[in-house]
Amino acid sequence: MARAGRSPWRYGVPVVCLCAGLLLATTHTVSGGSEIRRSDAPRLVDLVRDAQASVDDLAAQRERLVDEVDNHHGGSPSASAALAAITGRADALSADAGLEAEHGPGLVVTLNDAQRDAEGRFPGDASADDLVVHQQDIEAVLNAMWSAGAEAIQMQDQRIISTSAPLCVGNTLLLNGRTYSPPYVMTAIGDASAMQAALATSPMVELYKRYVLRFGLGYTEERTTDATVAAHPPAVRMRYAKPAGPLGY
Known part of the structure; x- marks a missing residue:
């Protein structure tokens, strides 16, 4: 008599039990022995x-x-x-304060340090201070221009306003936090004839011109029919100020 075939459940049941055991062991490891679906666990x-x-x-x-x-x-x-x-x-x-760009007829004055002669030498009796443009020389030119009624003045590429203060540091110029080397160019809008007359009668400018003749410092005046003066950048900061009177509101 032929032997009856073995039932597949004979092997399937142990496999299912083994998988269930592995799943329970994995769940216990992940949960750390605590309940996974706790009632006090925060929900998303x-x-x-x-x-x-x-x-x-x-x-x-x-x-x-x-x-x-x-x-x-x-x-x-x-x-x-x-x-x-x-x-x-x-x-x-803003216009009177020098915050806006302007253009018109005016005068351009340029100051420069002394240059060597054809043989590459400076005057023998000159000291180092005699051969460079100083702060007082620049101030003398600016003051003469203002006194002659200059409407706006620019030095190098910056607008000169009431808070501007050119300062010499060695042989360079410090203006509003930026340094410049000669030549120093000052452009003023206004009556060129009046400004030239003021420059001619200024004692400090006259003294500078003597050094021009003796030591070869640079000095030029150039009239122009359409000078351009840049606007002052925004955010003018006053370090020392007080009200001049009632504001009216």
Whole structure:
């Protein structure tokens, strides 16, 4: 009599039990022995809800701070009117303060250090200070131009305003934080004849011209029908100032 075939469950049941055991062991390792689906475990929806509540609180706090700032600076009609008046007055005075570019007839004066002669030598009786342009020489030219009614002055590529102070550091010039080497070019808009007359009668400029003749310093005057003076960059900062009178608002 033929032997009956073995049932496949004879081998399938042990395999299923082995896989179940491996799954239980893996779950126990991952969970660290604790329950995976704990009732007190935070849910993703709860985390999102808490984060949204925090954002809403911060947004409300920001709105309160914005309202507080507005109430102190321009939030009320009176503050807005005062701010508009200040801005309008600043715009009206910007040209007089030298903040806008200008062009027109004027005079260009150039100062330069002494140059060597054809044989490459300086005058034998000259000291080092006799051969370079000094701060007082530049100030003398600028003051003469202002005294003659110059409407605007530019030195090198910068506008000269009330807070500008050219300073000599060695044989270089420091102006508004930038350094320049000679020649020093000063461009002024205004009556060229009046400025030339003021330069001719300035004692300090006259002294400089003596050094021009004796030691070979450079000095030129050039009239122009259309000089251009650059605008002063924004953000003029006053280090020392006080009100000149009531503001009128």
